[in-house]
Amino acid sequence: MEDAGFIVACYVVTFGGVAAYVSYVLRRGRRATEQLPDESKPWM
Amino acid sequence: MADMATGRTTATTATAATRTLGIVTLVGVAWLIVSGLLVSPADVNQGESVRILYLHAPSAWVAYLAFVVTAGASALYLFTKKHSLGWDRLAGASAEIGVLFMAVTLVVGMLWGRLTWGVFWRWDARLTTTAFLFVTYIGYLAVRRLGGTPEQRARRSGVLALLAVLEIPLVHFSVKLWRGLHQDATVLRPNGDVKLDGFMLFTLIFGVAVFTLMYVWLVLHRQRTLTAEDLLDDVGLEIAIAERRGESRPPDLAADVPRSDRPRPDITVGF
Numbered sequence: 001m002e003d004a005g006f007i008v009a010c011y012v013v014t015f016g017g018v019a020a021y022v023s024y025v026l027r028r029g030r031r032a033t034e035q036l037p038d039e040s041k042p043w044m
Numbered sequence: 045m046a047d048m049a050t051g052r053t054t055a056t057t058a059t060a061a062t063r064t065l066g067i068v069t070l071v072g073v074a075w076l077i078v079s080g081l082l083v084s085p086a087d088v089n090q091g092e093s094v095r096i097l098y099l100h101a102p103s104a105w106v107a108y109l110a111f112v113v114t115a116g117a118s119a120l121y122l123f124t125k126k127h128s129l130g131w132d133r134l135a136g137a138s139a140e141i142g143v144l145f146m147a148v149t150l151v152v153g154m155l156w157g158r159l160t161w162g163v164f165w166r167w168d169a170r171l172t173t174t175a176f177l178f179v180t181y182i183g184y185l186a187v188r189r190l191g192g193t194p195e196q197r198a199r200r201s202g203v204l205a206l207l208a209v210l211e212i213p214l215v216h217f218s219v220k221l222w223r224g225l226h227q228d229a230t231v232l233r234p235n236g237d238v239k240l241d242g243f244m245l246f247t248l249i250f251g252v253a254v255f256t257l258m259y260v261w262l263v264l265h266r267q268r269t270l271t272a273e274d275l276l277d278d279v280g281l282e283i284a285i286a287e288r289r290g291e292s293r294p295p296d297l298a299a300d301v302p303r304s305d306r307p308r309p310d311i312t313v314g315f
Contacts, residue, residue, distance in 0.1 A: 006159050007081070007096060010095075010096045010156070011077060014103065014152060015077070017147070017148055029057035029265055029268060030057075031055075035276055036053065036272055036275055037052065041268075041271075041272065042271065043057070043268050044054065
């Protein structure tokens, strides 16, 4: 069924793209916050 | 990792609230995948390709929402007396997430178009204006990366955000202004005649809710990361200035103190 390939590709692109971005955001956040003391982080 | 003064250091942008939100969102995503792929029935007209709608419409909604938040936060930076950089960072974080979801909208829409129209792309009014909106916000992100102080960044990107958001009504109403290939609204119709019913409508609305939660989680983490990166830039600048001042003193006064033992400049953050 040709449709199935396209439909699954849509779900892979969507959630794969979001997962890649989540990984990027968390890695950048970890790298930046490990150099700062907790008292200078307004969310802590 | 080493702290900069005497304080504790926790290398994360997460809090108990964002962890809870993340878990709820993950459960929602899992259910959306199961519901969208397996549980929801095929549409009478669109057939199985309606399953793509559960991703396409929510991602377009989140992109619009993100760009409106970018404009709102930019306006709050530009037009409030405090000119808090917190608003600018919120604007930047939201625009980045908006670009991600706009890209998803375009790619998923192209795959849906191939199934429904037989082609990946047509220079239809909706598709063209959406691509233009996407490129505009790529430009916005590029402008944010130009040099200068955070205040200069906030001012120029703020003005651009207020102009760029005007494209959203053009994209939304393009199907009415120029009759093209893209279908009209499926749910938000002026006459209230919803073109989906039952479980399909529920899955679509559930998708919108899950994508909105995803946006909130992402924007919180990205905004905190931007805050931490700005703080590090400030600290780096203060240290460079202190070093330059140290170099201009007579040699006997320029103490040879390791960088980690030097006093840290005061940092203030927040909205």
